Amino acid sequence: MSEKIKVAVTGAGGRMGREVVKMVLEDASLELVAAVDRSGAGQDAGELAGLKPCGIIAASDLDLALSENKADVLVDFTVPSVVYANTVTAIRHGVRPVVGATGFTPQQIEELDGLCREANIGGLIAPNFSIGAILMMQFAAKAAEYLPHVEIIETHGDQKLDAPSGTAIKTAELIAQGREKIKQGNPDEEEILPGARGGEYDGFRIHSLRLPGVFAQQEVVFGGYGQSLKIRHDSYERAGYMPGVNIGIKKVMDYTGMVYGFEHLM
Template sequence: MDRMIRVCFAGVTGWTAPPILAGIAHAADLELVSGVSRSAAGRPLTEVAGVRSDGIVHGSVAEALAATPADVLIDYTSAAAVRENVWAAVEAGVHVVVGSSGLSAEDYAELDALARARGVGVIAAGNFSVMAAVLARAAELAAEHLDHWEIIDYASAAKPDVPSGTARELAESLGGIRTPEQGVPLAELHGPAEARGADVAGSRVHSVRLPSFVVSTEVVFGGDGERLTLRHDAGPTPDPYTAGTLLAVRRVGEAVGVRRGLGSVLFDAKG
C-alpha cells in the first residue's frame, strides 16, 4: 500500500489500545478512521481514544466498516469477540491484523480459505512484540534439532482463555516442524493425565494463571544431561506491541490469505 492506510481499530477502549493508537496518530502513512467498542459506541473517536481523528466509535465492526471505508482492521478485543469481528472484516474485503487470542488452528484454516476467496490478507499473532517473535524463531530453530520440549504459558489470574495466543501459536509452529517425543505415554501414567498439560499440536502446554503475570511464554527443551530454556516476559505496559502491530498494518496487504506470527513479516525464512 503506497497511499495513506485507513485503519479501523476494534477494542479502542482496551488495555492495548493507547500506545498503538498514538503510533497511528504520529505516522505519516496511517490514518485512524473509526473505532469499535460496545461501551463507547456513538462517541467521537477523539474523545474516546485521546488522539486526533474525525471518526466515531461504533458498536460492531460491521457497522464501522459500513459507515466509513477502511483498508485494515486491527483487532485487539477478546476471545469472545474476535471471530465475529475478523470474519465481518474479511467478508467486507478489508485486510485484518489480529492481536486477540481465541482462534484455533481450525478457525485459521477456515479464515485462510475465506481471505483467499475475498482477495485480502490477514496477519495474526498471539504476541506482536519483536522479542516474542525472536523467541518463536529461536524455538523453531531448536525444534529442528531437538526431540523433547514442553511449553509453559503464564498469564494473569483474570485471563479466561487458555492457553494464551502466544503459547498456542508457538505450539502450532513447532508442531509444523516435528512432534516432540514423550517419555511416558499418557495412557501409562499413574495419576490424573491433566497434570501433564494440554495437547496443542503435539506439544504439552501448561497454563499458569496467577496475579503479577501479564503474558510470559517459556519453552523448555530437554536432552540427555542438558536443558535449554527460552522465555519471553511481557512487562506491565502494552508498549512492546506497538512497533510490531504497525509493521503488520503496513505489510498485511502484500499477500493474500492468513499469515501467522510477526515472524512471517520479520524473517525472510518465514515468508
C-alpha cells in the same frame, strides 16, 4: 509508502483497542479513518485512548462505519463472540482484516481465506502479535531438533485461571514436531510432592508459575552434555503487541488470502 494506509479500529475504547488507536495516531504512515465502540459511541477515539481529540468519533456499528469511511485495513481485537462476524463484514467491504484472536476453527479460517481471495485482498489472524514471543517459539522449535532434553517454565500474573498458558502449549506443540521422541528423566523418579515435576507434554515438562506483578514471561531450557541453552521472553505490558500489529497492517497490503499466525510474515 507515499500514501497513508487508512485504518479502522473496532473495540476502540477497550484495553487493546486504545493501544491500537494510540499506535495508529503516532505512525505518520497510518491514518485513523474510523473507530467503532459500542459503549464509547459518540466520543472521540483519541479521547477514548486517553489522548487529545483526534477528530474521529466512535461509531456503534461496524457495517455503517465502513460504508461511510473508506478504509484499507480493519484492526480487530474484540471478543470471540463478535470477531468472526466483524472479519466477514470487513472483507465484504474490501477492507483487509488484521485480527488478534484465538478462537477460530480451521474451517472458519478456510472460509475467510476464500472470501479474501474472492475480494482479492489480504487478511491476517494471529493469536499472538508479540515479535519476541514468536521468535522465542521459533528458536525453541529449532533448538529441540538438536537438544531434545527440554523443559518450559512460564510465569503469569497470579489471577490467571488456566495453566499452562496458551503460549506454553503452542510452544510445546512446535517443539514436539522436530524433537526426537524421548521420555525425559529417570524412569524410576518419584514425586515427594505431587506435581513437582510439572505437567507432561509428549515426554517433556511444562511448569507454570503465578506471581503478582508479572505480565507474561516464558523460558525454554535445553540441557545437553556439559551445557544448557535458554531462550526467555518477558512481556511487560499489553502494548508489547503493537509493533507486531503495526507490521501486520503494512504487510497485509501486499498479499492475497488469509494468513493465520504472525510468524508467517516473519
